[in-house]
Structures are given as C-alpha cells and as structure tokens.
Amino acid sequence: MRSFKILHIDTNHPCLIEALGDAGFDNHLGHKLERRAILSVIDQYDGVVIRSRIKIDREFIDHAKSLKFIARVGAGLDAIDVFYAQEKGIELISAPEGNSNAVGEHAMGFVLSLMNRLNPADRQVKSGQWQREINRGEELKGKTVGIIGYGHMGQSFAKKLSGFDCRVLCHDILPDKSDQYAEQVPLETLFEQAQILSLHTPLTPQTRALVNKAFIDCFAHPFYLINTARGQSVVTQDLVNALNSGQILGAGLDVIEYEKSSFEALFTEDTPPALKALLAMDQVILSPHIAGWTHQSKERLSRVIADKIKKRFQ
Numbered sequence: 001m002r003s004f005k006i007l008h009i010d011t012n013h014p015c016l017i018e019a020l021g022d023a024g025f026d027n028h029l030g031h032k033l034e035r036r037a038i039l040s041v042i043d044q045y046d047g048v049v050i051r052s053r054i055k056i057d058r059e060f061i062d063h064a065k066s067l068k069f070i071a072r073v074g075a076g077l078d079a080i081d082v083f084y085a086q087e088k089g090i091e092l093i094s095a096p097e098g099n100s101n102a103v104g105e106h107a108m109g110f111v112l113s114l115m116n117r118l119n120p121a122d123r124q125v126k127s128g129q130w131q132r133e134i135n136r137g138e139e140l141k142g143k144t145v146g147i148i149g150y151g152h153m154g155q156s157f158a159k160k161l162s163g164f165d166c167r168v169l170c171h172d173i174l175p176d177k178s179d180q181y182a183e184q185v186p187l188e189t190l191f192e193q194a195q196i197l198s199l200h201t202p203l204t205p206q207t208r209a210l211v212n213k214a215f216i217d218c219f220a221h222p223f224y225l226i227n228t229a230r231g232q233s234v235v236t237q238d239l240v241n242a243l244n245s246g247q248i249l250g251a252g253l254d255v256i257e258y259e260k261s262s263f264e265a266l267f268t269e270d271t272p273p274a275l276k277a278l279l280a281m282d283q284v285i286l287s288p289h290i291a292g293w294t295h296q297s298k299e300r301l302s303r304v305i306a307d308k309i310k311k312r313f314q
Contacts (some may be wrong), residue, residue: 005026006049008031010052012298023314045066046069050070050073054079064090069091071305071308073302077094099293099297106254107226111252116137144193145166145195146171146223149201197226198225199227200228200229211235213241224251225251226252228291236258254287
C-alpha cells in the first residue's frame with residue numbers, strides 16, 4: 001500500500017515536515033509551483049497543506065480527485081471554498097489555537113499605543129518636538145471593551161485585558177460564550193456601552209463590510225477600533241469619515257480592505273483615496289497582517305497542524 005502523500009504549497013516552519021515525515025507521511029514540496037502546475041498534479045495527493053498563496057476553489061477541488069484533507073497553517077479558511085470541499089467529503093483542518101496568543105498580544109499593543117498616543121509622540125520627539133499636552137493619554141482602567149467574535153482570538157485578547165481593571169463584553173453568533181474574562185451580550189448592549197471595539201471574526205457574508213457607516217452610527221460613545229481579523233470587514237471610506245468626525249477616536253489595523261487574498265501585498269500600486277487618507281492620520285496605527293505571525297506562533301501553528309493531521313490520518 002502506498003504511503004499517504006501530502007503536497008505542501010507554502011513554506012512553513014520546518015518542524016511541520018519533520019514531524020509528518022517521522023510519522024510516515026510522504027511529503028512533497030510545492031512552494032515554487034504555480035497554480036497550473038499544482039492543478040496538473042494535485043490528483044496524486046491525499047492531503048494538501050496551505051497558508052494563503054493559492055485559492056482552493058471549485059476548480060482546484062475538482063482536480064483533487066484523491067484529496068482527503070486540506071490543512072491551513074493559520075486560523076481562517078476564507079481561501080477555501082468550504083462548502084464545496086465538505087460536499088466532496090474533504091476534511092478541513094486549521095489551527096486557530098496556534099496563533100491566538102500572538103493576536104491577543106498584538107491587539108493589546110494597539111489599544112495601549114492608541115490610547116497613549118505613543119506613535120505620534122515618538123515621531124514628534126524624534127523630529128525635535130516636545131509636546132506634552134497634546135499627547136496626554138487615556139487610561140484603560142474603567143473603560144468598557146467590546147469584542148465581536150469570541151473564539152480563540154477573542155478569548156486570548158479578553159484574558160490579557162483582565163489585568164487592566166476594565167469591563168469586557170463579547171458578542172458571538174454562538175450562545176453561552178461568557179467566561180471569567182468576558183460577559184456575552186446582544187449587539188445592542190455592545191453598541192450602548194463599548195468604548196473600545198476589537199474584531200476577531202472570520203470573513204463570512206455576515207462579517208464582510210460589517211463596520212460600515214450604519215454600524216458605526218449605532219454606537220452611543222466615540223470608540224477606538226481594533227481589527228486583527230480580516231480587512232474586508234471594515235469599509236475604509238466609512239472608517240476615514242468616522243475618524244474625521246470623531247465618532248471613532250483611533251484605529252489599530254493589522255489588516256486592510258485592499259489586501260490581496262494571499263495577504264502578501266495590497267491589491268494595487270494605485271493607492272485608493274480612502275487608504276491615502278488613512279495613511280496620513282496620526283490616530284491610526286497600521287501593521288502588515290502580522291498579528292498572528294510571531295516567531296513563536298510560526299512554530300506553534302506548524303506543530304498544531306502536524307498533530308491534527310497525525311491524530312486523524314496516521
């Protein structure tokens with residue numbers, strides 16, 4: 001009987017291939033293969049390991065006649081046609097627990113940096129300006145933080161907030177999510193009370209363009225927005241307008257509406273006007289989709305995926 005063949009489409013921590021190889025899996029590297037070349041050979045493989053370089057759509061799945069699983073070294077599955085894969089009996093594996101700590105820490109860094117104006121203050125001092133009053137900060141203690149999406153990422157962020165003596169509310173499509181770190185509430189309660197909002201949701205039809213003008217107008221208080229989830233959940237022009245009006249006090253964005261689906265670049269070299277405006281704002285902090293991509297999480301993600309594949313298919 002032939003060994004279980006796995007195609008690795010993206011580069012990951014070497015411990016992934018090492019662990020699977022030691023367990024008897026037949027690993028093949030496809031890091032340099034373009035989509036057409038992958039489609040021509042994918043029918044030979046029982047499993048495929050991806051990050052986000054190649055979209056796993058109907059065409060891909062139809063070529064993958066022998067595929068038993070698709071494993072993504074990350075949390076979200078939006079690069080995969082989930083429903084079609086499930087219809088074909090293909091198991092989907094992800095590792096949200098692998099980088100949840102990294103995402104929680106990154107979100108925490110955004111909150112503290114925004115509320116204490118650390119980035120503009122740093123730029124001013126380095127340019128010879130010593131302006132104390134305009135950089136007077138806000139304390140997190142006593143504030144109400146709202147979290148939308150209370151899975152691994154949201155829970156990690158809430159746990160880190162627990163030492164700051166603030167109130168944490170969460171909203172999730174699943175019931176009974178309250179724990180020692182956050183109280184689950186209806187979205188209306190979050191609108192009424194939240195002063196900081198952090199998104200930890202996958203990209204779905206329900207979360208695409210979630211944060212738009214109508215959504216922002218529902219908030220009773222001006223608030224800080226943190227997004228370490230998916231860029232297309234926030235309408236950039238509506239965010240810019242809200243930042244200009246003071247409805248949103250500041251934004252920490254690890255993800256941008258204009259990212260490519262691979263997360264490796266922006267969509268176009270021609271910067272959209274809304275993004276140009278965002279880039280010029282002192283009350284905005286941007287990072288290039290790295291919240292969950294620390295040195296530690298890179299290895300942890302790979303180990304989690306290896307363990308799940310071995311448990312299911314060894």
